[in-house]
Amino acid sequence: MTHSTTIQNGTENYVENRHAGKVALVMGGARGIGAGIVSRLAAEGARVTFTYASATAEADALVTRIAESGGQAIGVKANSADRVQIREVISNVTTQEGRLDIVVANAGGGTKKRVDQLSDDEIDHMINVNIRGTLDTIRFSTPHLGEGGRAIVIGSVSANHFPDDVTSIYGMTKGAVASLVRGLSRELGPRGITINNVQPGPVNTPANPQDGPYGDTLRATIPVGRFGRVDEVASLVSHLASEDGAYVNGASLDIDGGYSA
Numbered sequence: 001m002t003h004s005t006t007i008q009n010g011t012e013n014y015v016e017n018r019h020a021g022k023v024a025l026v027m028g029g030a031r032g033i034g035a036g037i038v039s040r041l042a043a044e045g046a047r048v049t050f051t052y053a054s055a056t057a058e059a060d061a062l063v064t065r066i067a068e069s070g071g072q073a074i075g076v077k078a079n080s081a082d083r084v085q086i087r088e089v090i091s092n093v094t095t096q097e098g099r100l101d102i103v104v105a106n107a108g109g110g111t112k113k114r115v116d117q118l119s120d121d122e123i124d125h126m127i128n129v130n131i132r133g134t135l136d137t138i139r140f141s142t143p144h145l146g147e148g149g150r151a152i153v154i155g156s157v158s159a160n161h162f163p164d165d166v167t168s169i170y171g172m173t174k175g176a177v178a179s180l181v182r183g184l185s186r187e188l189g190p191r192g193i194t195i196n197n198v199q200p201g202p203v204n205t206p207a208n209p210q211d212g213p214y215g216d217t218l219r220a221t222i223p224v225g226r227f228g229r230v231d232e233v234a235s236l237v238s239h240l241a242s243e244d245g246a247y248v249n250g251a252s253l254d255i256d257g258g259y260s261a
Contacts, residue, residue, distance in 0.1 A: 020045030028107030032205035036230035042071030080107030110170035130173035147192035161260035185250025201256020223258035
């Protein structure tokens, strides 16, 4: 068994060597929650490849920070709505590394408007990235996962919580992801592979800053009285990816301070 030690670093607790020797792929990892997951897995010993669609500067900076901290990470430009590019990234990682232990489908996004105000392109983008991109990431990567492999999807509490009248289609796509995870748990479990869905609520990121125009309104609806931190989501992902999370399978886990309670 790998010896592990918890290391306090600011507000983040890393478990040294928790993922030593493992190979991880994070789809959508240059910024926000994705970058937090990449940093956490790398800090705990995994060799991490992550993708980004357009955030080249952020991706380069993330790779540099991780290298300076003694970790290993590689950024690859790829469109998570493009099936060919997803397949190519996974093929390259498994060929170069010779294995794949952890895959995190984090790429996603959406436009919050009433259904009759959404354009065809906006609807297609949400479906292509949130549903099809997630499905393709899982179906192309899981054949490479062996016993103890971990597949983790980053969904949203919007799958089952609708606090306003502009999240119906975005929520639909995240609900589809939750359903996919439940079904695949039956398929992957007998192979010793777990799959779970992490559903963040309001988290302080550049795309949804706690001091932004909607910060006070959202904060008032969160029982713990604050936005979540990226490292808190990354900690849950790391747990699910570890041996400690081996009996969690097919779950959709809200991490939202009680926002959707």
